[in-house]
Amino acid sequence: MALLMFFAITFTPMLHGAPRVTACVPAIYVFGDSLADVGNNNHLEVAEINKANFPHNGVDFPDRVSTGRFSNGYNGIDFIAKKLGFERSPPPYLSLTNVTQMLIGVNFASGGSGVLDTTGPGTITFSAQIAYFRNVSRALAEQMGDELAKTRLSESLFLISTANNDMFAYYYATGAKNTTSNDHFISSLVDKFENHLQSLYQLGGRRFWIAGAGKIGCIPFLRSRSTSGGCVEELNEMARRFNEVAMPRLNQLSLQLEGMKYSYTNYYDSKMALKMTPGALRFKELTSACCGGGKYNGASQCTLNASYCSNRDEHYFWDWFHPTQAAYKLVAQVAYNGTKGISTP
Template identity: 45%
Template structure:
């Protein structure tokens, strides 16, 4: 109870002072998802859950700190939070118990529940599944409602943004389980299962008061160094990309249906798929010299061994699409964050995050 009790002060402080600090464009940000959104939750998990709390992760983060972000610096959630007026992502849920009341009352605004390795399906990866993340948020909401009043809590949540970045681990797990050759029937069942589970998670959050949803879709994982390293010529794995594109289309349809069904629900989907494919097709658009290799790692394309204190890492990190064999560099996340926040329909639809934030 101490963790949930302390987190109450995060939300209470947000609700009571939101109007007094206009630099924040929304009262709070709540984050759910996998390693593309994790800012340190997995640091607190025992066992073999994916972690990034060691060098060379964080080499470009303030004070060269490995925070648990799967990046050389900030990740995409940090940049989206910055565009909404915050310093960076809200803190990891599992870290709050280590903070004092005085620090929390200085203005932490929201919580990050994301866990590296997790997925939309309960059978995917991390012990902190999407369902568990939503359950943790529900527990937090019940404490807040009992202390602030239900009306104040719901007002806060209606105006806040719920960021979700997930699905890649589900896709990779499915592709592997079907020996990289799924049948059409298997693909259809997979799409339906993911879309149904995703819809259920969003409905639960909606029932808890969420109204503004910002989803980040599944990237072109077939072009990441890990996938390319399994191709004789180091090319993208088209089968993986086709699967990702189909899954994104299915989730987009599910979101449109939900928005029509649930009064007051609004959403944006940032297309990490289109961002990656845009950069791969034209690296010079942001001055990249390498869109195939991992900046940190070892072996073919830097992808045959994971980024670790014992592996090499590049010095020209702003010229690489990928930091490790799966995750983007800070430079890529910055580019993507801007595209999702204020970009065209190619990168964010049906509206961008800026429009979602400004929609009353």
């Protein structure tokens, strides 16, 4: 299902203090990891690998600001927000100072986090992100009343991008060589993910967009550590299995929970996405990062001392883990348009 098919009418906020926008939804609530983080980790004491509030990150953002996005500019959440009619994506939760800032939504995502509480020590776990959202929902109810807040949340869009870091952590802990153990882990991971979705539903969420797992074994970081420069197929297989298990679970969940609607974008077949999406052919470099160091520019982090490419719009990867602004834009386009064979249902 395309995101645009969720919404038949536009929404113009009429609340006192609300930003004057005409959008498809009243608000966007974002949960997940570094692919969705817009600055929450700036406020945390976490390892530098889980921060991006320093150059060269943001080199293509307005005024070249390093906002905490793991990108040379905007990320996918920004582009989805713009496509839905917002001037900007919602602010990071840890930067909020008043309730008015919550009216177009809130971003709870934290780089390095995962579905499991054990993933990404020091980051905002998915459980903690949901707890923060509970605070926001209470604040909205206090400001506008229970019924109006309930309606607002039911019409809002919940964006979720997570699980990649859980699979990375599992791979580095076990080597992911045993298929039976891998399948058990993926099943338990989807169980926990499903529990989180149910929690968000109980707190008022009804409309969900979920980013599926891509070929995480092919990021520059892993290629740089391979003698052949190839992908880590054990991780790719885990990502494929995650999508395979998650999609029917979500369908079943939507049948059980009244009013739940969802769109799941399966980014695993990235080549299909590139072939089927207008403008995607401009990517001339699909393996090496634009910014970093060493083999494939994936051996070290993109920092002020690292070199970075001039043809950033032709690179799919910005740094050793994350896409460029141009690639994020493609990701948003695929999600919004509901590219056949990639987005379900």
